[in-house]
Amino acid sequence: MPDLRAIALGAGAWGGALLVLVLPGSAALGAVCLLVVVVGAGVRGRRWSAAWLGPLAALVAVAGVAALQQALVTTSPVASLAEEGAVVTLRLELTSDVRVVAGQYGDLLVARADVSRVEGRGSAWSLDVPVVLMADAGWPRLPLGTSFETTARLVPGDDEVAALVRPTGDPRVVAEPDVWWDAAAAVRRSVRAAVAGRDADARELVPALVVGDDGGLEPALADDFRTTGLTHLLAVSGTNLTLVVGFVLILGRWLGVRGRWLHALAAAGIVGFVITARAEPSVVRAAAMGTVALIGMGRNGRSRGIRGLGVAVLGLLLLWPRLAVTAGFALSALATAGILLLAPVWRDALMRWTPRWVAEAVSVPLAAQVACTPVVAALSGQVSLVAVAANLLAAPAVAPATVLGLTGGLAGLTWAPLGVVVAAPAAWSAQWIIAVARWGADVPTASVDWGTGPVPLTLLTIACVASVPLAPRVLRRPGSALACTGLLVVVMLVRPPSPGWPPDGWVLAACDVGQGDGLVLRAGPHAAVVVDAGPDPTLMDACLDRLEVESVPLLLLTHFHADHVDGVAGVLEGRDVGAIEGTALLDPPDGVRTVEEVVGRDPGPAAYGVARMIGEVTIQAVWPRPGASTDPGESAPNNASVVLVAEVAGVRILLTGDVEPSAQAALARDLAGLQVDVLKVPHHGSRHQDLDWLTSLGARLALVSVGADNDYGHPAPDLLVALTAAGMRVWRTDLSGDVVVVERDGEIGVVAHG
Incomplete structure (x- = not known):
């Protein structure tokens, strides 16, 4: 039985963030105080183990940080000026890439930024609060890390940001991006250049696999990836970091790097990955989960990986409590937990009648899919039936597409033709992944519609929880495992009718x-x-x-x-x-x-x-x-x-x-x-x-x-x-x-x- 104390710490931290971010302020404070009293009384009276104090401390700490961050944003001068619709002068630093978003009356440029100074209504303040910049399509597109001043009208934002900033004048650049942002941008451009001559879809997928740069991906193809449960390949995920840093470690060992220097090399690889992929909260979250996966691949990996997951969740939420209400965080944490907690048990069951490599190839995507299914259904209203098969088929191509795509980009910085040659297999691998996504989406019943209300989601969650003890019993016997697989194939290939739909007439x-x-x-x-x-x-x-x-x-x-x-x-x-x-x-x-x-x-x-x-x-x-x-x-x-x-x-x-x-x-x-x-x-x-x-x-x-x-x-x-x-x-x-x-x-x- 794995030691779940670190997981309990992460769960407590997650609960504390959710209490503050979901409930009104007074209700959240009351809930936290009630939990402290109840758990404290239970431990003091020796009805409960003292181990409960750890998750409680994590809950209180993250709840406090979340409340403090929320108060700093909502009570800042920027938020007050936004309530008045004030036109102000701002000094900002871009903290994300500028994205083009379709608005009701034309395209908009959208980016995240931090405000360090604001002047308006006859006063000036120095501060540090997050905002969202929303400019017309003709406004200059500045690179990530640029500091600039501009006049803008402030509009109220949500609790996550102090305001929406709508520029009314052109920006005046105060400071160019730091050298590491320029280096990261050069790598991203080089990755794109290395595959620029390839198939239109492949040349967009390779940058998505390497650094999550999916801006040019065709919408229909992105939908196919969603249908087949391959969307995690289009965003920066722990898989990206695991592959990239794993390759760096293998290369380091080949060059003779050992001991603490190998750990330093891994740390440098993680930092380089985060900067290249953009050091946003979602990227740091992916890096943390990827690091947990790397730990899980080492000696005594399952036990250390489980402890690492709990610590990673606690650390991330102490830094950015708002991650607790994001879909990416939930999916990443649940998938990692499923792989660490469920996959080894299901692998051992399959190994009774299949080779180890087959058992691992099936159990890992199956465990991740079961862990994430309720959240995916809540987001999309669908349950994918082809996700496990699609991930199984795509998996062999993910590593070469990611590693060789990045290697080609780095090689292209020194000599462009070399980058093109090195990245060619990455494009071929991407084409295979694209073929898998399209094949899976074309299956008659690739997914089934599922409601997003409380009743259907509760039933789905119960079914997923019930599968945890049932799956090993089914998987350890070839007859039951093959029968379930055959039934799933029949359901996928024969589209079930919708009773009474479409209606007559x-x-x-x-x-x-x-x-x-x-x-x-x-x-x-x-x-x-x-x-x-x-x-x-x-x-x-x-x-x-x-x-x-x-x-x-x-x-x-x-x-x-x-x-x-x-x-x-x-x-x-x-x-x-x-x-x-x-x-x-x-x-x-x-x-x-x-x-x-x-x-x-x-x-x-x-x-x-x-x-x-x-x-x-x-x-x-x-x-x-x-x-x-x-x-x-x-x-x-x-x-x-x-x-x-x-x-x-x-x-x-x-x-x-x-x-x-x-x-x-x-x-x-x-x-x-x-x-x-x-x-x-x-x-x-x-x-x-x-x-x-x-x-x-x-x-x-x-x-x-x-x-x-x-x-x-x-x-x-x-x-x-x-x-x-x-x-x-x-x-x-x-x-x-x-x-x-x-x-x-x-x-x-x-x-x-x-």
Whole structure:
């Protein structure tokens, strides 16, 4: 039985952070005090062992640090100025790379930074608080580690940062990045250069494997990695550090390094890895877990690894208590715990009838997957069935792709052609990993939908806990192990039907794709016209799978905002797609580029005013009218949305994209007297609407495609009241999931799948 005292320390630390970060201040303080009293009384009365005092001390220490950090951030002058929306002068240092993020009205540059000085409202302060910098796409992109001054408007942030910083002027550089940041940037550039001539996907995957640089990875491929449980390869993880530092140690031994110098070499490798991958909390967390894995590979590895895991969790949370509520920390800690605690037992069971190398290859990914499954399901709403097999197949290629990719980058710093030669096998290995991800994602039942509510997650957690004692009994006998494997293969290869879904007589589906639009018009058996694809390929693909759509004769994109086009890859996933059309306004450029990269061309503009029959769908584009003008103060891409009047099985439907009030007023004039059965409410239920027109349409159903807990206040309460008062029944995807309109015996109704 392993010594779990260090694990208990880590668990206590994790609990202390969660108490402070999840509960209100007074409730957290009360909970900590109650635990101190209860545990202290139990130990003093000798009802409990004194060993309980260790986890309690860890809980109190981390809770105190978390409360102190939270207080420093929320009570800082920066936070107070942000509450007032003040325009100030700041001195900042970038602590992360600048990322390009799609905003509602165009791209934004986002980075983390620390504020060291702020001047505003006639006062000045020297301090040290974290903020998030959010600038327009045209703002200069500064490298990590740069110190600069700028004027900016402060906006309130969450509890993690003191404010959001929206620059109003150009930055003035005060200090360039330190030499180690320049060296790390040079290595990252060299890694990319070494594989630049390779396959498009491989040249993006190698930097992701080496240093977590996945910025250019195709969204559809990233979705395949998620489906197959290979996402950990796209971010900086303990695996990266284990491979890199392990290679450095092997090289050191070959060169004759021994004893304490070998430990110093390992420490240098860890520091170099952290700097190259960016010394952010998530990277340090990955480095800590990788170090635990290295310890676990040594003499008396399991016992030392378990102690190392507990100490690593305690140390990380003392430094950054907020890691306790991040998915990456939970997955990393649980996977490491599963490998250290479960894998050896399951390996020994398998070794009764398989070679040791087979037993270890199967037990390690299986243990990590079981430990992480409840958290993964809570995040994605899915349970992967192919994850263990995919990780097993990808594992042989991970080490050469990572080690040779880094070696090629380092060699390229001295002579670029040498780097290209050394990194070539890394690209070949990456291609194999990509093939595994795509193969796994194409399995008919690669994953099963699982709810994210408390009941399904509790049941899943109970099942995973129950598997801990049951798995060795199953694995030690070849008959039971092979029978379970065969059953899993059958389930993966034969897609189970969804009882009663899609419902009989369905004509229109508003897919639950989050904050965006993904609409499906039934064009015949297993065929549909798709209007917009939402922001997430996985969600769009899953909705079409549930509707059993195999052919899409027309994909129409109303406009190019990310919440309407970023899911295009999900529509194309395993389906025959015919014509692809959109609006004539190719804006914003990033949305257009996303579509071009996925489909290989610009969508042709939808023909205005032409009625077409596409299977069982009659469809006509009624906007934008050539030469029409709209309010320049409104969003041009929104007002360029293609608006459609469609009819399926006698049900008339108006699909409005994101058109704003001036475009709606023009439509009211162009289509005077228009009556429909179903209205897709414009712009996710924004408050900016022409209510007179919307309420005059005579619709019986109003569908609002909107994301839960979105930041825009959609849908607007006043709009919902007006639509209901006009006699419409309002259905929302954030509340009901997939909303499907059905026609039966001349009557229309709604069936939801949430």
